[in-house]
Amino acid sequence: xxxxxxxxxxxxxxxxxxxxxxxxxxxxxxxxxxxxxxxxxxxxxxxxxxxxxxxxxxxxxxxxxxxxxxxxxxxxxxxxxxxxxxxxxxxxxxxxxxxxxxxxxxxxxxxxxxxxxxxxxxxxxxxxxxxxxxxxxxxxxxxxxxxxxxxxxxxxxxxxxxxxxxxxxxxxxxxxxxxxxxxxxxxxxxxxxxxxxxxxxxxxxxxxxxxxxxxxxxxx
Amino acid sequence: xxxxxxxxxxxxxxxxxxxxxxxxxxxxxxxxxxxxxxxxxxxxxxxxxxxxxxxxxxxxxxxxxxxxxxxxxxxxxxxxxxxxxxxxxxxxxxxxxxxxxxxxxxxxxxxxxxx
Numbered sequence: 274x275x276x277x278x279x280x281x282x283x284x285x286x287x288x289x290x291x292x293x294x295x296x297x298x299x300x301x302x303x304x305x306x307x308x309x310x311x312x313x314x315x316x317x318x319x320x321x322x323x324x325x326x327x328x329x330x331x332x333x334x335x336x337x338x339x340x341x342x343x344x345x346x347x348x349x350x351x352x353x354x355x356x357x358x359x360x361x362x363x364x365x366x367x368x369x370x371x372x373x374x375x376x377x378x379x380x381x382x383x384x385x386x387x388x389x390x391x392x393x394x395x396x397x398x399x400x401x402x403x404x405x406x407x408x409x410x411x412x413x414x415x416x417x418x419x420x421x422x423x424x425x426x427x428x429x430x431x432x433x434x435x436x437x438x439x440x441x442x443x444x445x446x447x448x449x450x451x452x453x454x455x456x457x458x459x460x461x462x463x464x465x466x467x468x469x470x471x472x473x474x475x476x477x478x479x480x481x482x483x484x485x486x487x488x489x490x491x492x493x
Numbered sequence: 494x495x496x497x498x499x500x501x502x503x504x505x506x507x508x509x510x511x512x513x514x515x516x517x518x519x520x521x522x523x524x525x526x527x528x529x530x531x532x533x534x535x536x537x538x539x540x541x542x543x544x545x546x547x548x549x550x551x552x553x554x555x556x557x558x559x560x561x562x563x564x565x566x567x568x569x570x571x572x573x574x575x576x577x578x579x580x581x582x583x584x585x586x587x588x589x590x591x592x593x594x595x596x597x598x599x600x601x602x603x604x605x606x607x608x
Contacts, residue, residue, distance in 0.1 A: 316539070318523050324594035327494050327578060327586055328517065328601065329608075358524075358539070394524040426528070 276304045279381035279417070280348075281372065281404040283311035283360055283396040285339035286455040288346070291422055292385055293451040294441020295486050296346050306348040307379055309372065310339060311400050314458070316357040322460045334457055342454035345447070351375065361399035365406065368399075372407035381417045384408055388489055391423035391432065409493055420488035435487035442484060494576035494588060497558050502577050505585045506550035506560065509602050516543045517601040518571060542606050545569065560587060560600055571600035 278299050280288055288296065288308055296306050313332040320326040326334050336352070343350040353371070355363060376384070387401030401421060408419055423432060441448060452459045521537035549563040554574075561570040573589035580586055584603040588596050601607070 316519075316521075318521060318595040318597075320590065320594055320596055322594045324494070324590060324596075327580075327588060328519075328596065328599050329580060329584070329586060332608075393528050396524075 276382045277379050278304060278306045279376060279384045280308040281386040283400040284314045285310060285335045286458045289342055289451040289455055292486050293346055293448045294444040295439050297444040297447045300347050308343060308348050309351050309353055311353045311360055312355045312357040314357050319458045321457045326457050338455045342451045345451045345454050360396045365403050368403040369406035372404055373410050376407060384417050384419045386421060388421035388423035391425045391428050393424050405491060419491035421491050422488055432489055436490040437488040439486045441486055494578040497577045499552055502552045505579055510547055510550055513546055515603045515606050516545055517541045517607050520598040571598050573598045
């Protein structure tokens, strides 16, 4: 089985903020990456800064941003078509079954998703739970490794140290470009970074969060 | 969207009165409110494509506005609206944004179901 990485996250920009450094490293090694993106972030609060989107134009805008980000990261994109903020109310088995089918088509060696119960946003938790269930339903011999992303404040207390900590400094510019592709969402936050004369020297919590990409290995 | 001009919105509201219309109503302080402030609570409500007919509509306020719709069986209202638009499909979109342009509340009225 060749290497192929599947990213399963619910919102356009989750991939950019959460694991784009890791993605870029895989792509540099020519490992294919497919992003299964759950929703179009239809219910996002950020409308651009200053705002240029409204509730009805946001989905199409975020879809284009997602496509731009995937081009920037040089990865395949599959949109799952769920609606933002409703994922946890879907039938989890149905979501998992659909994911399992999609995974079996690409036979990934690794799945990256959110750590259910430690992902803060209800869509994150629900997407992570469905992704892990999908992998669990797969034949054991075909099961990929799963790296789960936890973002709760008390994750270290409850889960221990993450199994994987990747310093993505070398890919930071590419990561920023992926984040900036999500213009409606990232503008406000990124402006703060851009306005800083010494981006590299900032040791802010925000930069640390972006510089290190941490994951817990899921055990079945 | 543009800053609400009360006369224009009042007229748009009245144009949609006495018709079968679809309502989108939401309010939220975001899924991360508590994540960033342990004293905060995540609060939100959302309904999309509620079909109603309203017989009376009013927009009231200054800088930030309230809109109330008296329906055949009850009421609908939203508070904190700041911006509005009649979009290319003739839908009346109203929303309230904070200083950073984030949506806090939205009330939208359409003669056809929202996608």
